[in-house]
Amino acid sequence: MARLRRESPTAAGRPRSPAGQARCTPRVNSAAVENGPVHAAAQRPRHSAQSSMQRERVFQQADGARRDAERGNMGFNVAALAISIVALVASALLAFGQLRSTQRANTLAMFFDGFRETRSPEFRRSVEYVLYHLRDEFPTPVSYLELPEGPKEHVRQVAFFYDELGKLVVHGIVDRDLVIGSYGLSIYRTWIAIAPYVYRERELRQRTVLPYLEHMAAVTSEITAADIHRKMKLRSFPPPLQH
Template identity: 30%
Template sequence: MDSSVVFNVATTGIAVVAVVTSIVFSARQARIARHANHISVMVDLLQEFRSVEFHEQHDYVCTRLGAEHAPQVGVRGLPAEARAAFYSVVYYYQSFANLAVFGLLDETLMVTVLRTRIVSVWQAVQPFVERERELRGEGGGGNYMSIFEELARLAAELPPEHVRNSMPQNRRRLSRLGQLR
C-alpha cells in the first residue's frame, strides 16, 4: 500500500473521530444546559414554599375549602378569602404545568418533587373546577384549569415509590460518569 493512501486513510479516520467526539460533547452540553434551566426554574418556583401564607392557603384549600363551601358556586362564587386561597394555590401549580407544556421544565422532575401536593390540591378543587366549567359554558371537559388537571393526572399515575427507586439509579449513573464519589 502506498504511503500517501495510508496517510489519507489515517487523516480521514482522525477527522471522523474528531467529528463524532464533537457531536457527542455538543449533545451532552445541550443536555446539561437544558437541565440547568430546569433547576433554576424549579428553585425559583419552589421559593414559594418558604412562605407561611402559601402553606396556610394550601392547607385551607386541601382541608377546609370543600367542607366550608359548596362546589355549586364554582370558583367565582366563592367568598373573597376562599377565592384568593384557591387562586394562589391552584395557579401556583398551574405555573409549573404551563412551563412543562412549553418544554421549559421537565415534567417528570416537577411531578416527582410535588406529586403528593399536586394530587391533594386537585382532589380538593376538582368539584369547584368542574362546576366553574359548567358555569362558563365549557362542555366536554372544558379548558378551565385543564393543564393543571393533566398535571394532576400525571402525578397520580406516578408510583409513590418513584423517588425512592430513582435515587439508586441516579447514584449509579453519576458514579459511572465520575461525578459521585
C-alpha cells in the same frame, strides 16, 4: 649514354611482383561489403523493437507512479474526511452536553424557586385554605373565577403553581419522579379539592383550564410519592426507644 647502358632495361621495365602489390593494396572483406547493407537492415527492426519495449516500460512505470499517487491522495482524502467526521461528532456531543448542562442548571434554578415559593407563609396559607376550608365555605360548585377575591386568589396561587410544575414534567424539562416524590400527595389533594370548581369554569366558558394539574393528579393517583420513595430505596431511621 654509358649510364643508360649500364642500367638494366629489364629492371627499369620489369613489373612489380604480386607480393609487392599485396603489400601496397589493403585487403577488403568482400563478404562484409556484400552483406553490409543487409546486416544493417536486419539490425534496424531489432533496435526499433527494443526502443518500443523501453518506451512501454517507461509508460508503465509512469502510469504505476500516477496510480500510486492517486491511491495516496485517496487515502489522504479518506483520512481527512474521517478526521472531519470525528471532529464534527465530538463537537456535536460537546454542544449537546453543554445544552444538557444548561437545561439542568435552569431546571434546578426553577425547582429551587418553587421550593422557596412553597415555603412562603402566603403559599402555605393558600394551601391550607384550599384543602380544609374551600368546600366548607362553598359547598355548591361554582366557577373558581366567580369566587370572592380572597378564596379565588388562594385557589389560583396553589392551582397554577402545580399546573406550571406539571407543564415542566410533561415536556420533559423536569424529572417526573422528582416532582411526584416531592409534591405528589399535595398535587393529588389539591386537584380533588378544586376539581368541581375547575370543571364548572370549563362548562361555562368552554375552555380547558389547568390541564397539566389534572394530568399530574391522574398520574399521582397511580404512582404515589411512597412508590417513588421505595423505588429510590429511601431508608428509614426511626427514633430510638425511650426507656
